[in-house]
Amino acid sequence: MATKEHTHSFQAEVRQLLDIVIHSIYTDKEIFVRELVSNASDALEKMRLKQLTEKDVFESERELQIEITTDEEAKTLTITDSGIGMNHEELVENLGTIAHSGTKAFLEKMKEQGDSNADVIGQFGVGFYSAFMAADKVDVISRSWEKDSEGHVWSSDGASGYDIESTDEASRGCRIVIHLKEGMEEFATEARIKGILEKYSNFVSFPIQLNGEHINKVEALWMKSKKEITEEQYNEFYKFTAHAFDDPRYIMHFSADAPLSINALLFTPNENTEQFGMGQMEPGVALYCRKVLIDAKPDKLLPEWLRFLRGVIDSEDLPLSISRESMQDSALVQKLNGLITKRYLKFLEREAKNEPEKYAEFYQKFGRFLKEGIATSFEHQEQLAGLLRFESSMTDAGKTSSFAEYVDRAKEEQENIYFLTGLSREAIESGPYLEAFKARGLEVCYFTEPVDQYVMDALPEFKGKKLVSADRGEIELDDIATEGTELGKKESEKLIKFLEEELSERIAKVESSGRLVDSPVAALTPKDAPNAQMRAIMASMGQEVPMTKTSLEINPRHEVIHGLARLVDTDKETAQLVAQQLTDNALLAAGLLENPHQMTSRINQLLEKVVH
Numbered sequence: 293m294a295t296k297e298h299t300h301s302f303q304a305e306v307r308q309l310l311d312i313v314i315h316s317i318y319t320d321k322e323i324f325v326r327e328l329v330s331n332a333s334d335a336l337e338k339m340r341l342k343q344l345t346e347k348d349v350f351e352s353e354r355e356l357q358i359e360i361t362t363d364e365e366a367k368t369l370t371i372t373d374s375g376i377g378m379n380h381e382e383l384v385e386n387l388g389t390i391a392h393s394g395t396k397a398f399l400e401k402m403k404e405q406g407d408s409n410a411d412v413i414g415q416f417g418v419g420f421y422s423a424f425m426a427a428d429k430v431d432v433i434s435r436s437w438e439k440d441s442e443g444h445v446w447s448s449d450g451a452s453g454y455d456i457e458s459t460d461e462a463s464r465g466c467r468i469v470i471h472l473k474e475g476m477e478e479f480a481t482e483a484r485i486k487g488i489l490e491k492y493s494n495f496v497s498f499p500i501q502l503n504g505e506h507i508n509k510v511e512a513l514w515m516k517s518k519k520e521i522t523e524e525q526y527n528e529f530y531k532f533t534a535h536a537f538d539d540p541r542y543i544m545h546f547s548a549d550a551p552l553s554i555n556a557l558l559f560t561p562n563e564n565t566e567q568f569g570m571g572q573m574e575p576g577v578a579l580y581c582r583k584v585l586i587d588a589k590p591d592k593l594l595p596e597w598l599r600f601l602r603g604v605i606d607s608e609d610l611p612l613s614i615s616r617e618s619m620q621d622s623a624l625v626q627k628l629n630g631l632i633t634k635r636y637l638k639f640l641e642r643e644a645k646n647e648p649e650k651y652a653e654f655y656q657k658f659g660r661f662l663k664e665g666i667a668t669s670f671e672h673q674e675q676l677a678g679l680l681r682f683e684s685s686m687t688d689a690g691k692t693s694s695f696a697e698y699v700d701r702a703k704e705e706q707e708n709i710y711f712l713t714g715l716s717r718e719a720i721e722s723g724p725y726l727e728a729f730k731a732r733g734l735e736v737c738y739f740t741e742p743v744d745q746y747v748m749d750a751l752p753e754f755k756g757k758k759l760v761s762a763d764r765g766e767i768e769l770d771d772i773a774t775e776g777t778e779l780g781k782k783e784s785e786k787l788i789k790f791l792e793e794e795l796s797e798r799i800a801k802v803e804s805s806g807r808l809v810d811s812p813v814a815a816l817t818p819k820d821a822p823n824a825q826m827r828a829i830m831a832s833m834g835q836e837v838p839m840t841k842t843s844l845e846i847n848p849r850h851e852v853i854h855g856l857a858r859l860v861d862t863d864k865e866t867a868q869l870v871a872q873q874l875t876d877n878a879l880l881a882a883g884l885l886e887n888p889h890q891m892t893s894r895i896n897q898l899l900e901k902v903v904h
C-alpha cells in the first residue's frame with residue numbers, strides 16, 4: 293500500500309539518453325531482456341556473497357532465482373529477482389543518474405555524431421534504460437536485503453522524471469514490470485521470451501523460471517574447475533553448444549586471471565567439414581561475459597584460420613554491451629585473440645609431444661588450417677611452423693617429421709633448412725634437385741600439397757635457420773669428391789661459352805659446379821622467380837606467368853658433358869642438338885619445360901646420327 297509520494301526529475305544526461313532510446317530505430321530491441329536478466333543475475337550474485345558474511349538478511353531463506361512472467365492480456369513482462377534489491381537512496385542513485393562509464397561513453401559518441409544513429413545503441417548497450425525501447429512505463433518494486441529497510445515502487449514513463457512511493461508489500465530484491473508500448477506486444481508472449489532467454493541467458497548461474505518453467509538447465513561448464521567435470525559432461529556440452537553429433541577430438545579448458553580474466557573451453561571437432569567440400573566453416577567460439585552471451589559467432593575473437601574451433605570464451609573484463617561492430621576495434625578483444633591463440637598452439641605442441649599419433653591424425657585433417665595461419669599472418673608463425681609435419685629425404689614414406697627434429701638431425705653448422713615442393717614424394721625424388729643434397733648428407737623436407745608453395749614462400753625461417761628451397765640457383769654446396777674425372781679448366785670454359793651462345797634465348801647463365809652427382813645438367817630457378825610449383829598454381833588461377841630464364845648447371849664429371857665438350861670441336865651441328873636436348877631434359881625434369889614440341893623432331897635427328 294502506497295503511503296508517501298515523491299516526484300523526481302531525471303538527471304539531464306538520463307533524459308538525453310532516454311530520448312535517444314525511446315526514439316531510436318534500433319532493430320535489436322530484444323537486447324533489453326538480456327540487460328535486465330543480467331542485472332538480476334548481478335544482484336543475485338551480490339546477495340550470495342552478502343549471505344556469506346552478513347547474519348541479518350531480510351528473507352534469508354528465500355531462494356536465489358529469477359522469475360519471469362508474461363501477461364499477454366495486460367501486455368506486461370515482469371522480471372523478478374531475489375537479489376540485494378535497492379533502498380530509496382539507491383533507487384535514486386542507480387535509476388535516476390548515469391553511473392556506469394559505458395553509458396557515458398555512449399552519450400559522448402552520440403554528441404559526436406549528432407543524431408540518434410541506430411547502430412550506436414547496439415555498440416554500447418544502455419543497461420536498465422534499454423527497457424524503454426519496448427516500454428511506455430516501467431515499475432520497479434524493490435526492497436533492499438537490509439532488515440530495517442523499506443520497500444519502494446519506482447515508476448517512470450521514461451520522459452522527464454520518475455516517482456518513488458514506499459510500499460510494505462515488496463519482497464527482497466527487485467520486481468520490474470515492463471508495460472509494453474504499442475507494437476511491442478511480442479515481448480508479452482512466452483515463446484518470444486523463451487527464445488531470447490535460450491539465446492542469451494542459457495548459462496546464467498541462478499535458476500530462471502519462465503511462467504513457472506525452469507529454462508536454463510545447462511550449466512556454464514567453462515566456469516567450473518576441471519576437476520569437477522567428467523569427460524561425459526564435456527562431450528555433452530560440446531554436442532549442445534556446437535550442435536554436433538559426435539565427440540570432440542580435443543578438449544582444452546583453462547582459466548587465467550592475468551593479464552585478462554578468461555575462462556575458456558575450446559573444442560577441436562573430429563572432422564574438418566571443409567575437407568568434404570562443405571564450404572568454409574563459420575567461426576563457432578561464442579563470447580560471453582560472466583555467463584551472459586555477447587556474441588554467438590564473433591568473427592574477430594580468434595584468427596580466421598581457427599574457424600574450426602567450437603566452444604566458449606568468457607571474460608569478465610569485457611563490457612556486456614560490447615557489440616559485433618565495436619568488437620573489431622576493441623583492444624580487449626584483440627588481446628584476447630592473441631592470448632587464446634597462443635594458448636591453443638601451446639596446447640597443440642603438448643599434444644603433439646605427448647600423443648604424436650593422435651596429433652598426426654589431427655594434422656591430417658586440420659593441418660591445412662595451421663598452414664593457412666602461416667600464409668596469412670606473421671603473428672604466430674614461429675609456433676605454427678613448429679607444428680608442421682612433413683616427410684623428408686630422411687624419413688620413410690608415410691612417416692613424418694618436424695622442423696625441430698630436422699634441426700636435431702642436422703650438423704650444428706648447417707645454417708639452412710632445405711625443402712622441396714612437388715606433387716608427391718615420388719615426383720620430388722625423381723626430380724633433378726635432390727641428388728646433390730643426398731650426396732652431401734643434407735636432409736631435404738618434402739612438401740606435397742599445392743598450398744605448401746604459399747606457406748613456404750611466407751615462412752622465412754625456423755628458429756634462426758633459414759628455409760631454403762633446394763631448387764634455387766644461389767645455394768652454395770660444398771664440392772664433394774665423386775667418381776669420374778673433372779673436365780679440364782680450359783675445356784670447361786670453352787664449353788660454357790659455347791652453351792651460353794647456343795642457349796641464350798632460353799637460359800640466363802651456364803655454370804659448372806660440383807653440386808650434381810648423377811645428372812649431366814640441372815635447371816635452377818633464380819632467386820625471387822616463381823619456381824615450377826608456383827608457376828603451375830599461377831597458371832591454374834589464370835594469372836600470367838612471367839617469363840624467367842633459368843640458369844643451367846653442368847656436371848663436369850659426367851660422361852655426356854665430356855662427350856659434348858669434344859663434339860664442340862669435332863661436330864658442331866651434333867653438339868648443338870645435344871646442347872638443346874640436354875636443356876630440354878633439364879627443364880622437363882624441373883617441371884619448367886613450356887614447349888615440348890621441338891623435342892620429338894630433335895630426338896629423331898639424334899637417333900639418325902646414332903644409327904648411321
Ligand SMILES: Nc1ncnc2c1ncn2[C@@H]1O[C@H](COP(=O)(O)OP(=O)(O)OP(=O)(O)O)[C@@H](O)[C@H]1O
Nearest residue numbers: 331332335375377378386392394419420421466612
Ligand atoms: N535487479 C536489480 N537489483 C539490484 N540493483 C539493480 C538491479 N538492476 C539494476 N540495478 C542497479 O542499477 C544500476 C544501474 O543499472 P544499469 O543496468 O543501468 O547499469 P549497470 O548494470 O551498472 O551496467 P551494465 O548494464 O552496462 O553492466 C546497477 O549498477 C545496479 O546497481
